[in-house]
Amino acid sequence: MTQPKLPAQYMIAGALDLLQKRSHGDRIVGQSRETFMRIMLPYQVDDSGVVLNRDYKPLGVHTRDRVRYVDFGNWVIPDDRLDFSVNEHGRHMFNDGDAPWLTARHFERYVDRVRRVFDL
Known part of the structure; x- marks a missing residue:
């Protein structure tokens, strides 16, 4: 039986779908494609299971401030x-x-890898 998707899985799937529907040079939600990817897509899963973006912040978080991963249990x-x-x-x-x-x-290759790792 397939388990229900978790909030982080929905967020990742939505970001990937949005990117796949846009051409390479398009701006996404007012940001460059690279900036959007750095903030919204997974770079790492830390040992506690929090899905982190390229800036080592929980998905969707864009700040230079330190964040406490424990405050992001939904991710x-x-x-x-x-x-x-x-x-x-x-x-x-x-x-x-x-x-x-x-x-x-x-x-x-990234999309294929992420879809398999996160069961999307």
């Missing part, structure tokens, strides 16, 4: 709901050399 996905075995980067979704905003190919 937690327990390890038993994730499949890191399909990801060559372990708990990280990409390295700086294959960031999804660098090329269309990197983006396609």
Whole structure:
């Protein structure tokens, strides 16, 4: 039986769908594609299960201020709901050399990887 999706899974799926419907040069919600990706897409899942963006903030958080991960319980996905075995980067979704905003190919591979890891 498939488990119901968690809030972080819905957020990730929505961000990926939005990006896939736009061309590479489009601005998204008033931001460059790269900025949108850095804020809204997963870069890492920390040891407590909080899904972090490229700035090591919970998904959707865009600030230079420190944040307490415990304040973002809605963005937690327990390890038993994730499949890191399909990801060559372990708990990280990409390295700086294959960031999804660098090329269309990197983006396609990232989307495939994230959909498998997060069961989207």
